Amino acid sequence: MKAIVVEKAGGPEVLQLKEVPKPKLRKGWSLIKVKGFGVNRSEIFTRQGYSPSVTFPRILGIEVVGLIEQTTDEKRLPVGQTVVSLMGEMGRDFDGSYAEYVLVPNHQIYPIETRLDWARLAAVPETYYTAFLAMKNLQLKAEDAVLVRGGTSGLGLAFLQLAKAKYPQMTVTATTRVLSKKSQLKKLGFTDIIEDRDGQLQTEQTYSKILELVGPATIMDSLGHLQPFGIVSSVGQLGGKWFLEDFDPIMALQNHKYLSTAYSGLVDEGTVEELFAFIDYYQLDVKPAGIHRLEDLPDIHRQMDDSHNLGKHVVLLEEAQNGTNISI
Numbered sequence: 001m002k003a004i005v006v007e008k009a010g011g012p013e014v015l016q017l018k019e020v021p022k023p024k025l026r027k028g029w030s031l032i033k034v035k036g037f038g039v040n041r042s043e044i045f046t047r048q049g050y051s052p053s054v055t056f057p058r059i060l061g062i063e064v065v066g067l068i069e070q071t072t073d074e075k076r077l078p079v080g081q082t083v084v085s086l087m088g089e090m091g092r093d094f095d096g097s098y099a100e101y102v103l104v105p106n107h108q109i110y111p112i113e114t115r116l117d118w119a120r121l122a123a124v125p126e127t128y129y130t131a132f133l134a135m136k137n138l139q140l141k142a143e144d145a146v147l148v149r150g151g152t153s154g155l156g157l158a159f160l161q162l163a164k165a166k167y168p169q170m171t172v173t174a175t176t177r178v179l180s181k182k183s184q185l186k187k188l189g190f191t192d193i194i195e196d197r198d199g200q201l202q203t204e205q206t207y208s209k210i211l212e213l214v215g216p217a218t219i220m221d222s223l224g225h226l227q228p229f230g231i232v233s234s235v236g237q238l239g240g241k242w243f244l245e246d247f248d249p250i251m252a253l254q255n256h257k258y259l260s261t262a263y264s265g266l267v268d269e270g271t272v273e274e275l276f277a278f279i280d281y282y283q284l285d286v287k288p289a290g291i292h293r294l295e296d297l298p299d300i301h302r303q304m305d306d307s308h309n310l311g312k313h314v315v316l317l318e319e320a321q322n323g324t325n326i327s328i
């Protein structure tokens, strides 16, 4: 089969298209014919060698949508069943979805019924699942004033879409370091756009809920813009910092401020079903920002390295592309 293999950590050029053996079925695992997958920032860290559990060579890719090709669970995962899978060490401890086939433990494969085409479906698993968890974590209410710190990310935009579907009147502000993205962000539905300059929000405004995607690099600044009884949900690390040093919880969280998180590593099948029901109920168009081919992955990673992308980018395998207009 064709796959993008990383032989050693490095820049986007280490993502190499190769012919490799198709994975062999093993007990408790099933083989998925890959129709598509979303590309994630965490795959950049893995490619760069920053994922401690990963050894090379490795096929990256932490999420997948496709069809069951070979099964060890005829009842729950029959051949031909549409499935999604995400996380659970796919693309880290074992080979991932940047390929024509991926072998995954049955317990982390989720059968779904959906009317979404492959491109839209490929945008959902990791990004919308995390955004859905973040929405729950923030305990959103219609009257909230929400800030998405890192609003141009795929995750930030997915969160905006979910939140505005449920609460159309809610004010949702985005941050970006690059103000030239402002008009695009407004068009996508953000109420207001604030510049994030050197880790400082260029506003005196406060918010009741903050989705913090830049992470530990800006959490303290975000807490300074949080209203009493407000919540900061720190879900990303776009700022490149993983830990908070010298964190004094009493001083930082005084005046009834809450700091929490949402983590897609803890996948719950019921929540996956709830997410797809939500998308269906609100008729969300989960159209990705870009649709690409397997061989485009070095270019997609390059653009993500340079932060030139806006929103979620997906790869479709050849066969899936035939049924989809690549410029939807």
Ligand SMILES: NC(=O)c1ccc[n+]([C@@H]2O[C@H](COP(=O)([O-])OP(=O)(O)OC[C@H]3O[C@@H](n4cnc5c(N)ncnc54)[C@H](OP(=O)(O)O)[C@@H]3O)[C@@H](O)[C@H]2O)c1
Residues within 6 Å of the ligand: 039, 040, 041, 042, 126, 127, 130, 150, 152, 153, 154, 155, 156, 175, 176, 177, 178, 181, 213, 214, 235, 236, 237, 238, 239, 240, 262, 263, 264, 265, 304, 307, 308, 309, 310, 311, 312
């Ligand atoms: N907790 C979880 O389970 C979970 C799940 C999925 C993703 N995540 C995390 O969520 C974050 C978003 O993921 P994604 O895949 O949606 O990201 P993405 O689409 O690749 O995000 C791209 C945006 O990140 C911003 N950015 C890049 N470097 C930055 C920096 N040094 N400081 C501030 N902003 C920076 C850029 O915005 P501007 O240029 O416009 O400022 C860029 O447009 C990542 O940190 C990812 O690891 C966490």
